Amino acid sequence: RIAYINERLKKHNRDPSEFEISLFATMTIVNSQEKWDDLVARIINGYPEGNKPTREYIIKNHYVGFPEDIKEKIKMLENMGIKKVVLWLRRSDIEDSIETFNKKVM
Secondary structure, three states: OHHHHHHHHHHOOOOHHHOOOEEEEEEEEOOOHHHHHHHHHHHHHOOOOOOOOOHHHHHHHOEEEOHHHHHHHHHHHHHHOOOEEEEEEOOOOOOOHHHHHHHHHO
16 A cells, blocks of 8 residues: 555655655554453444454454554554554553553554
């Protein structure tokens, strides 16, 4: 997708280095497999009937999981060239998810 953006910029005589690609996403950190499974099921159930994603899609495309999972996804964004990411922490059962994010993800 980033390659596509860069192609479009070049097509219109724009220098891709003058643009910054960023991302805004929600994130939920969990600390047990049970919570993770429940969260994925809730996300799937939030989609309308006939348009529900697979479990694999949610795992790949949503920022949910254990701190190590989130860290890996952020690293993938860095490798794609995304320099800024705004993550909104959803409510979770972790007592202080911001502290957990700071200590275990960053």
